[in-house]
Amino acid sequence: EVQLAESGGGLVQPGGSLRLSCAASGFTFSSSWMSWVRQAPGKRLEWVANIKQDGSEKCYVDSVKGRFTISRDNAKNSLYLQMNSLRDEDTALYYCVKGGRVFDSWGQGTLVTVSS
Amino acid sequence: IVMTQTPLSLSVTPGQSASISCKSSQSLLHSDGKTYLYWFLQKPGQSPQLLIYEVSSRFSGMPDRFSGSGSGTDFTLKISRVEAEDVGVYYCMQATQLPWTFGQGTKVELK
Numbered sequence: 137e138v139q140l141a142e143s144g145g146g147l148v149q150p151g152g153s154l155r156l157s158c159a160a161s162g163f164t165f166s167s168s169w170m171s172w173v174r175q176a177p178g179k180r181l182e183w184v185a186n187i188k189q190d191g192s193e194k195c196y197v198d199s200v201k202g203r204f205t206i207s208r209d210n211a212k213n214s215l216y217l218q219m220n221s222l223r224d225e226d227t228a229l230y231y232c233v234k235g236g237r238v239f240d241s242w243g244q245g246t247l248v249t250v251s252s
Numbered sequence: 253i254v255m256t257q258t259p260l261s262l263s264v265t266p267g268q269s270a271s272i273s274c275k276s277s278q279s280l281l282h283s284d285g286k287t288y289l290y291w292f293l294q295k296p297g298q299s300p301q302l303l304i305y306e307v308s309s310r311f312s313g314m315p316d317r318f319s320g321s322g323s324g325t326d327f328t329l330k331i332s333r334v335e336a337e338d339v340g341v342y343y344c345m346q347a348t349q350l351p352w353t354f355g356q357g358t359k360v361e362l363k
Contacts, residue, residue, distance in 0.1 A: 181292075181300065181343055183352040197351040231299060237288060237347040240311065242299035 138162040138241040140232045145246030152222050156246055158215040158232030166190075166210040169236025172217050174228035175245075182228075185217065186236040199225075222250045253278050253346050257355035264334045265363045272358045274327045274344035281324060281348070288347040291320055291329045294357075295340040303342075304329065336362060 144156040156172070171186040185196045185206040194206050205218040215232055227250045234241040254277040264270045280287045291304040302311045304320035307327060317332045331338055339362055344355040 180356045181345070181354040183345075183354070195350055237352070238302070238305050239290070239292070239300070239345075240302050240305075242301070244299055 138234060140234065140241060140243030142230065142232045142243045142246035145230065145248045147249045147251065148222055149252050150223060150250055152250070153218070153220045154222065154248060156217040156219065156230055156232075156248070158243060160213045160215065160232075160234070163234065163241075165208075165213040168234055170206075170208060170215045171233040171236060171239065172206060172215075173231045173233050173239065173242075174226075174248075175231070176225070176228040179228075184230070187215070188236070219248070222248075224250050226250050253280070253349050253353050255344055255346055255353050255355040257342075257344060257358050259358060260356065261359045261361070263361050263363050264331075266335060267333055269330060269332045270334055270360060271331075272329045272342050272344075272360075274322075274329070274355050276325045276327075276346055278349070279324045280327075280346050287323065289320075289322070289327050290345045290347065291318075292343045292345065293338070293340050294343065295337075298340075300343065331360075334360070334362070 139161045141159045172184040187194045187206045203221045207216045229245040231245045232243040233239045256275045258273045280289050287307050289307045292300040294300040303314050308320045319330045321328050341357040341359050343357050
C-alpha cells in the first residue's frame with residue numbers, strides 16, 4: 137500500500153522559511169515522478185511543483201518560482217519542499233503526491249500558515 | 253489553462269445519476285495525441301483521490317458507476333446510481349500544458 141507522510145508544516149511569519157518533508161513507502165520511490173499540490177482555505181487545488189525520478193527535471197508554478205525548491209533523496213525515499221520568502225498567500229495545506237502528471241496517491245497533507 | 257466546472261454544487265437523490273461539466277480555456281489535446289484530463293474526488297475530511305485519468309480511463313479500484321467523456325475543451329464526469337459514499341467535492345485537472353491546473357470543484361451532496 138502506498139503511503140505518503142508529510143511533515144514540517146507550521147506557523148511562520150511573512151518572509152520566513154520552512155522545509156516540508158514527505159516520507160514515501162509502499163512503492164518504488166526512485167521510479168516515480170513526485171509532486172507537491174496545495175489547497176488554500178476555501179480555494180481550489182493548486183499544483184506547486186514536480187520532480188523527475190532522478191531529480192534532473194523540476195517544474196514550478198510561476199507564483200513560487202525563485203522562492204520554493206523541490207528536491208528528493210531516493211536513498212531515503214523522501215521528497216522535500218524548501219519554501220523561502222513565504223507570503224500570506226502561501227498559507228495552505230500542502231500535499232505530497234505520487235506522480236508527475238497522474239496524481240494517483242496523495243498524502244494527508246501538512247498545514248503551512250503564514251501570518252504575523 | 254483555466255478549468256471551469258459547472259455546476260458548483262449538486263444535490264442528488266441516491267440511486268439517481270449526476271453529471272459534472274469541465275471546460276478548459278484551451279484544447280487539452282497534447283502533441284503526443286493524448287488528452288491529459290483527470291477527475292478527482294475529495295471526500296469530507298480526506299485527501300483527493302484519483303477517479304479518472306486521460307478523460308475516460310477509470311483508475312484502479314474505482315467503481316464502474318464513474319465514467320468520463322469528452323474531447324478538446326469539453327469534458328464530463330458522470331456518476332450513475334449515486335451512493336452515499338460518493339459525496340464530496342469533485343475536481344477536474346489538466347496536465348497537458350504547464351502549469352497543471354484544477355477546476356474550482358463541484359460539491360455533491362445527497363438529497
